[in-house]
Amino acid sequence: MTEPTSPSDAAGAVPADPGWPIAAPNLPATDRTGLRQRVDKSLAWFLADRRAWMAEVDSALAPVADAIEGFVLRGGKRLRPAFGYWGFRGAGGNDSDQVVKALAALELVQASALIHDDLIDRSDTRRGEPAVHRRFATRHRAHGWTGDADGFGDSAAVLLGDLCLVWSDELLHAGGLDPAALSRARPVFDAMRTEVTIGQYLDVLTQATGDTSVERAGKVARLKSAKYTVERPLLLGAALAAAPAEVEAAYSGYGLPLGEAFQLRDDLLGVFGDPAQTGKPAGDDLREGKRTFLVAATLEAADESGRRDLQRLLGSPDLDAAGIAHLREVIVASGAAERTERRIGVLLDAALAAIESAPIDGEARAALIDLAHAATTRTD
Template identity: 50%
Template sequence: MDSSYSSPIASVRPAVDAELTAFLEQRSSEVHRIGTELAPVLQALDALLSGGKRMRPAFCYWGWRGAGGTEDPAVYTAAASLEFLQACALIHDDVIDNSDTRRGLPSTHRRLAELHEKAGWRGDAAEFGRGAAVLLGDLCLSWCEDMYAGSALPAEALRAGRKPFADMRTEVMAGQFLDMVEQVRETSSTEAPQRVMHYKSAKYTVERPLQLGAALAGRYEELAPVYSSYGIPLGTAFQLRDDILGVFGDPEQTGKPAGDDLREGKRTLLVAETLQRVDTTTSDRFQQLLGEPELSDPAVEWMRDLVESSGALAACERRIEEYVENANRALDRSRITDDARRALSDLIVAATARKH
């Protein structure tokens, strides 16, 4: 490989980070004028934004380049706005799942609960933390819109991007609700988690950011189907990989305790595949343990062994391979620029590579 070549994420990240820093500094000064009590809230947001892969801004940028967009600094502002949407989704998701950690650090609601505890304030610290986190997530959603609208791209381009930008926000919220429903339904079908992945991850992570980039470059109608053919299978494979890491991943790599998804009771495709491959007695025991917050390490090991021995892990790995093949075929048939095709090919690997 050309030694001057930078990975498709690494080439985008510095500009995206600079845009986020500039925006957050401006808005933080405005918020501080409202009240100094808000400083810890902004610190929690800064800690969250400092991590992450910048996948969605990268797909947005390369969707733009694939549509013939030039190296315009303004596109980084629009792409970076997606990180505030991601921050909103993560903060709210952690509240819903009652997660203790995110990216190796205390989750936002835990961090804000600690603020309550240290200050010795009246009432329940955990309840305060959850409420404050919900408000911070709402603020991120608002700032996502503000940052996008404040981009220096032409007004016509921003109007063209409104459809995928709006669709993306609607679908991720709807997908999150579907996810919540499946946790309480406790169904074992494979169709239900696939529908959740379709809206909560595949469209949100890959397809819509790509389509946003194409729309900003004035080629939405032409390239939207192309980016769907690539983005949906890749986004699904990305979520499947994430689900596998949630059970088998190295905590130093994932930033979460081993088997954390089992303790949170996530009804993923990996779980559904397992339940469909074991006898009723074993399935009942697995489901009794699933979602137990104090799940012991031996219980986690038993569940992980079952996922593997039942063939569920291998089945999900095969699905990932199939989705990757579909994404590659769609990319090969696409009429996009050569540099974007190269970048999007590398993003397939970045999104689905084994890390466990």
């Protein structure tokens, strides 16, 4: 892979007319030091290189490059690289484009997880655009190819998600970091990818068995989302900076409760969110049958009629707008939505207390405080 040679382009040059918009900043904490733009440039540079390589293999791979570039570069909050970066800076690491490139690999892990998640959940959209499996099924139909269009789309999504996961490894190693730093980071990166994968399996298992306990919902949330959104990126940055044990402990004390709060906000948005903001259909989590903390809390507290309706309608692919509105009423009436909001507040306070007392750089502390508020009050 050819490295950019111009100092001004050290994070990877974006083509003059790339054909897609760089995602607009929507979380100020991810844009300190121009971080968001630098992550975007690193991703654009890497994906342009992969596109060129695939073009040499076979021109039929151009739609694969289009789909992955569109998915990765047209959206996303860049939260994970931000947590990784400020974890690195907080532990005494000096800013460098090499570190930003390595941490941009977290966005490819995220892309892999979302592509697979949309397939598993049979979601039609992501970020307001067709989900990857729907996109390739449409391509199959448009060309009049043989076989089952939906099956082709499903296969493509599995493979593109896998490709993003493979490429996350490549990008981690492509930025020019010192081999010793990469050696320290490798166990954290591997553990994160393992946790999100087994968390996804436990989520699928929970839906199949109908386990609606608060305890199970919490474990799934921690593995599938919480740890890999906040704690592991922080610890990845800490590893790159060779942080001492007390800094790593402080990051876990901040990252675990904040990651759980982030997921609880996601649960609320999955039921009550505005599709124009979330890019997903209204009430999608109810239609998909997600056994979230919100659902578990509702089943604990709802009256008999409410529990019966939730158990009957949750996970119904035919759940219409009226059904979603009714289940929202059941959730609110049970007090589960309010309970979830209170839980977010408790977890946020715990995270802020941990980072306030952490032995880290003051600028990084301020950034992590901003990120904590942004992650728990978001609307998309």
